[in-house]
Amino acid sequence: MHQRIRGDIEARIRSGEWPPGHRVPPEHALMARYGCSRMTVNKALSLLADAGAVVRRRGAGSFVATPHPHIESVALAIPDIAHEVASRGWRYGFRLVARRLRAPRRRDAQELELAGAGRLLALQGLHLADGRPIALEDRLVAVAAVPEAATATFDSEPPGSWLLQRVPWTRAEHRISAASADADAAALLEVEPGTACLVLERGTWRGEQAVTRVRQRFRGDAWDLVARFEPGLR
Amino acid sequence: MHQRIRGDIEARIRSGEWPPGHRVPPEHALMARYGCSRMTVNKALSLLADAGAVVRRRGAGSFVATPHPHIESVALAIPDIAHEVASRGWRYGFRLVARRLRAPRRRDAQELELAGAGRLLALQGLHLADGRPIALEDRLVAVAAVPEAATATFDSEPPGSWLLQRVPWTRAEHRISAASADADAAALLEVEPGTACLVLERGTWRGEQAVTRVRQRFRGDAWDLVARFEPGLR
DNA sequence: CAGTGGTCTAGACCACAGC
């Protein structure tokens, strides 16, 4: 029942019949309309409000929300590379380029946070689609947070999925930017030096403990990120 | 009351006391614990489930969710440039470079969708921070959707905010990629040709009517996008 | 089978908005 009420209202908003700012019928009207109790109507409207499709003001009424994606946020798909490659019909592969166990650099605050009292595992690898490189990954793993990582080989399995299956993490941060490929990166990615790359950096924490930090450089011609924003869409 | 229950559970999840997969007490236990009715407990748990912090399985119980940001999505802040520049303490400016009213290119499906039965307003402009260019914007506006645009001058106000104040839109799509600046763009952005730029493309619709489409090229050294992901965070 | 969540009811009290 509450899903039916919600669906009806969503449809009216989506079609433009109720533009942003339009008043939604009050709860008592919907009670009468659908022949149900107020709690049921309230649930439908509250969920719509949570989803950002309507704004409810006590004493005033409920109104279709005015979207504001600029200051707020959009849902951005950060794909798992292996999954994304497979879904495009290519064969996924991972090739380990370098693997080092080392102490953190004392001047680097990020490395110090990550290492804690222990050491760092530094990995570099290539994500391949049908054998062609599409992304270069530089990763640091906190050995203190993931002791098994020190003994794992990552020759063909990407460390990202390996890690996230073993470490229950609670928080992640992403940063997206653009950079030109330096000589080393260009050689590994098999592009001209200076080619524009999309850079995705991600830090992952479990509680206050930093777990891993990764920088993925994507061939600019091979990858992009897509986000949709439709207020209140289920 | 339901907020207090929700908060208590969230705190236990965030602290790691209840790791992913851990069983949350059933509703009847929380009723007794907090001395409230089942509806209240249910509301707290349902909201947590909506937020993705717990997973509820009828007949089985409620469990702390295992985060999965890769296939799902993260909240990405797509900033309003003027707002973002101001918040960094710089002076914002906009300079119109070109303005043309023209018919859509017949081979270009995007332009045809945008124009509908009418014409297109094509704008190019620079976003400035303390007078320095930080982003180059190429925009198409559907005159059919925004008749006033045909007579508006955009010499100093950016068309984005102008448009979104006048047109109640219902859907937006974003695409993020990286590209090298061509000669024209490099000259306008005052960078070396070939410099990596972050490219943000956005389409905006009202119902089925396309309203505007914009491509913003950011100086790679001047801008990036940040996203956080923390399951169930309020 | 007993335990669990999904949903709904008919009523209640309150805080707040706007007249």
Next chain:
DNA sequence: CTGTGGTCTAGACCACTGA
């Protein structure tokens, strides 16, 4: 003041899970 949403209650029936 009336109308509005925010919240809570005590009970109910159902569908599903897992032993």
